[in-house]
Amino acid sequence: MTDSIENRINLAQAYFNVNKYQESIDLLEKSLTGIHSNDLTILEGLCHSHFRNETYDEALKYLDKYEKSNESSLPNNLRLLKAKAYEAKGDIQAAIAEYDVIADICAGEEARCNYAVLLKKQGNLEKAKELFETILKNAELYPKHYKKHEKEWVDIAKAERI
Structure with a gap:
């Protein structure tokens, strides 16, 4: 080669x-x-x-x-990776700032769910609850294939909701 x-x-x-x-x-x-x-x-x-x-x-x-x-x-997939990297290394404020920007612009529910879980851990229960509810509402409103594709995040939202 x-x-x-x-x-x-x-x-x-x-x-x-x-x-x-x-x-x-x-x-x-x-x-x-x-x-x-x-x-x-x-x-x-x-x-x-x-x-x-x-x-x-x-x-x-x-x-x-x-x-x-x-x-x-x-691109949004790399913005999500950036938020996850900040979170993984423990820079929570930087992670929150990134998630805040991308939660509503990334396709799917991963960014929104990660953001909600992080906010819940940080004690921001009101915003976390709002995000979890959005995930669950989207799962109800969108077609079955969406719910199936986003199952991991929907399940987390169900388990974590406040």
Whole structure:
């Protein structure tokens, strides 16, 4: 196999898929050079790999680099990852700030549910209750496939609601 950026990215994805996050990171970091130093695909892979590797500061570093390389913009899936990384590393205020921005703009209920659970832990019961109720209302209003797809978050909302 030829040592190319494309092959490294593909191999890094294969490592990621079998939970070999450090191997994925090593390949992606090796690829982040020259004209590929701001490659969004590589940066996104590094964000996810570092998050799964529980190296949250590194995940946040690459999320910031992605944002700077993408005209100060992060897609919603990476904004959610950023909130989760802040939460995982214990920076609760930063996590709350991120969740507050994305809870209503991310597709699905994961961001809203994570935000509600975090707010509940922090004692903000009124806002948490409102978010849990929104999740449950959405599950009732939207088609069956939505409820099925969002089952994990709906179940958490049912269990956690106040």
